[in-house]
Amino acid sequence: MMKKFFIFLLLLHICIFPIYVFAEEDVCMNDKECIVDDSGTNRLIEGAVSGLLMEESTGKIIFEKDKDKQVAIASMTKMVAQIIILENIERGKIKWNDIVTVSKNAADMGGSQIYLSQNEKMSVKDLFKGISMASANDGTVAMAEYIAGSEEKFVQLMNKKVRELGLKNTAFKNCTGLDEEGHYSSAYDMALIARELLTHEDILKFTSVYEDYLRVNTPNKFWLVNTNKLVRLYEGADGLKTGHTDNAGYCLAATAKKDGMRLIAIVLGEDNAKIRNSETSDLLNYGFSTKKVQTIQKSNKYIKTIHFDKATVDKIKVYTEGDITILQDKAERNKKYTVDTKMNNVVLPLKKGQIVGKIYVKEKSKTVYTGNLIVKESVEQLGFGKLFLKHMKDLVLGVV
Numbered sequence: 360m361m362k363k364f365f366i367f368l369l370l371l372h373i374c375i376f377p378i379y380v381f382a383e384e385d386v387c388m389n390d391k392e393c394i395v396d397d398s399g400t401n402r403l404i405e406g407a408v409s410g411l412l413m414e415e416s417t418g419k420i421i422f423e424k425d426k427d428k429q430v431a432i433a434s435m436t437k438m439v440a441q442i443i444i445l446e447n448i449e450r451g452k453i454k455w456n457d458i459v460t461v462s463k464n465a466a467d468m469g470g471s472q473i474y475l476s477q478n479e480k481m482s483v484k485d486l487f488k489g490i491s492m493a494s495a496n497d498g499t500v501a502m503a504e505y506i507a508g509s510e511e512k513f514v515q516l517m518n519k520k521v522r523e524l525g526l527k528n529t530a531f532k533n534c535t536g537l538d539e540e541g542h543y544s545s546a547y548d549m550a551l552i553a554r555e556l557l558t559h560e561d562i563l564k565f566t567s568v569y570e571d572y573l574r575v576n577t578p579n580k581f582w583l584v585n586t587n588k589l590v591r592l593y594e595g596a597d598g599l600k601t602g603h604t605d606n607a608g609y610c611l612a613a614t615a616k617k618d619g620m621r622l623i624a625i626v627l628g629e630d631n632a633k634i635r636n637s638e639t640s641d642l643l644n645y646g647f648s649t650k651k652v653q654t655i656q657k658s659n660k661y662i663k664t665i666h667f668d669k670a671t672v673d674k675i676k677v678y679t680e681g682d683i684t685i686l687q688d689k690a691e692r693n694k695k696y697t698v699d700t701k702m703n704n705v706v707l708p709l710k711k712g713q714i715v716g717k718i719y720v721k722e723k724s725k726t727v728y729t730g731n732l733i734v735k736e737s738v739e740q741l742g743f744g745k746l747f748l749k750h751m752k753d754l755v756l757g758v759v
Contacts, residue, residue, distance in 0.1 A: 403645060404638045408608065408628025411546040412642050414650060415554055415614070415621040416684040417728075421646050426547040429528050430627055433602030433610050434471065434494040435544070436536030438552050439517045441600075444487060444502055445559040453506065455484040464510070465501040470537060470604075472497040473573060473581060485573050491565035492585045494601060496535040503534045510534055524551055538606040546625045553599050553612045553623045566590070566598035588632075589613050593640055599623075609635040615643050619654070622646045653693050655720055655728070656683040662700060662718065662732060670707055671739045677702075679718055680731040697721045700732060707740035 404410045409425035420426070447453045463477045473489040475481065475497040486502050489495035503513035514531050521529045528545035529552075536542070544552075556562055569591045573581040589596040595615040602610035608628040615622055624642045629635035656662075661676035685696070702716040709715070712733055720728035 403642055404626055406629050406634045406638055407626045409546040410624070410626045410638075410642065411550050412625075412646050413550045413554065413623045414646070414652065414686050415557060415623050416652060416682055417686045418551075418554060419686040420547075420550075421622075421650055421686075422642065423546070426550075427528055427545050429543045429545055431538060431542065431604060431607035432536060432544045432549060432627060433538075433604040433607035434496075434536040435549055435600050435602040435610050435612050436517075436531060436534065436542070437490055437494065437499055438549075438556050438600050438612065439520055439531070440499050440503065440513070440534050441487070441490065441562060442520060442552070442556050442559065443506065443513070443516055444483075444490075445556075445561060447506055448483075448561070449559070453483055455482065455487075457483045457505075459483060459486060459501055459505045461497070461501050462504055465497050465504060468496040468500050468535065470496045470535065471586070473583070475501060481573075488565055488571060488583065489573060491562070491600075492568060492571060492583045494586050496537065499535050521548070521552070524555060526551060536602055536604065536607075538604045546627055549612055549625045549627070550623050553614065553625070556599065557614065557621070557623075562599075563597050566600070587611065587613065588636055589615070589639065592636070593643065596643075603632070611635050611639050613639050613643065615647075617647050618651065620647070620650070620652045649689055651687055651689045651691075652684040653687055654682060654684050655696055656698065656718075658682050663702075665702075665705055665715070665734075667707070667738065669741050671741060672736075675709070675734050675736065675738055677715055677732050678735055680714075680733050683718070683720060683728060683730060685720070685727060694722055696727070702732070707738060709734050709738040711735060711737045 403422055404424055407424065408430055409428045411420060411426045412422040413420055448455065458480050461475045461477060461479045461481065466475045466477045471494040473493055473495040486498040489498040490502070500510050503510045507513035507516055510533065513534050517531050517534060526548040529548045530541060530543060532539040532542040566587070567590055569585045571583045573583060586601040593615060595617040596613060597616065598614045599612045608630065609632050610627045613624045622643055624639050626635055626639045626642065629638065656679050658679050658681045661678050663677050664674050665677060666674045699719045699721065700716055705715050714731045714733055716732035718730050718732055719726050
């Protein structure tokens, strides 16, 4: 009887008081900055085949997913084409206002395009704008032919460039990124290519623009809208290159800068553009919320001076090759570092940008950074005649 009474009380309790089932809370619920759960399993870019997050100034990898996997990368291929075009601009081999006559081969390119017609004339600047914003296949081939004479020879230059960069998982068959057997790269290689592209300051003048026009002041005015929507939607985003083919899926090399730190995010093989943009944003959020850079030395502050007695100048300043920065956890306090330098045996002539020594940054006794020291101007050795005149001038002025 007593047993039946307890069962009755239990049933009554269940009916009156509801049973609550507490599910384990999602550790990143409603928090875009929280990406890694307590078990250490990373839930970034789940939809991507591969990807990577890199801090630009140090080249340090913050996050990676199958970073060396060889995959199709679609129009992200064009970043190497952009590097070669900008190198030719900087070396004076071509100019922004040069006029390119479009071939039938270039005009017939399919895929993303700016609808060039055979024998149409367009400036290098406008073609580069079309490549950078609209991922124009026709514009890329037109520039390839203008620089190298043919797309085939230009692709040889592209493959030479990736070898110079030391890339192990990249090979190109064309300059546009259209699907082709044997045309591939990897997330890590793409990050290094993006980092190299960012050394050319002009690139962001094109990739950061959301909309612009071609063929202005003509009946065929053409509206350009950047294929990289993050330059409009993500704070600090100013590049870099999208890509999409059936084989590659949706790809993106994105870069953004906040609080003095620039990140490079690579996402490959997403199912659609919306997921690609969302997961790339998550990747950038993770980097900006967890990391920072401490600047040790700015590249515009000289390190030391070299003196000459038989040169076109009496002395020249030595600088670091770039800003010296150390990647740190955001919660970490800035540390104290010491700096040592070691000069090479300097022999004239010196060319602008030539390496003349090394710089070492140490935390206590541990070297945490090694970089190059360079000169920012050229120095020639004086011939006998000029050296004699210089010596006579010094005598007159009383400086010897």
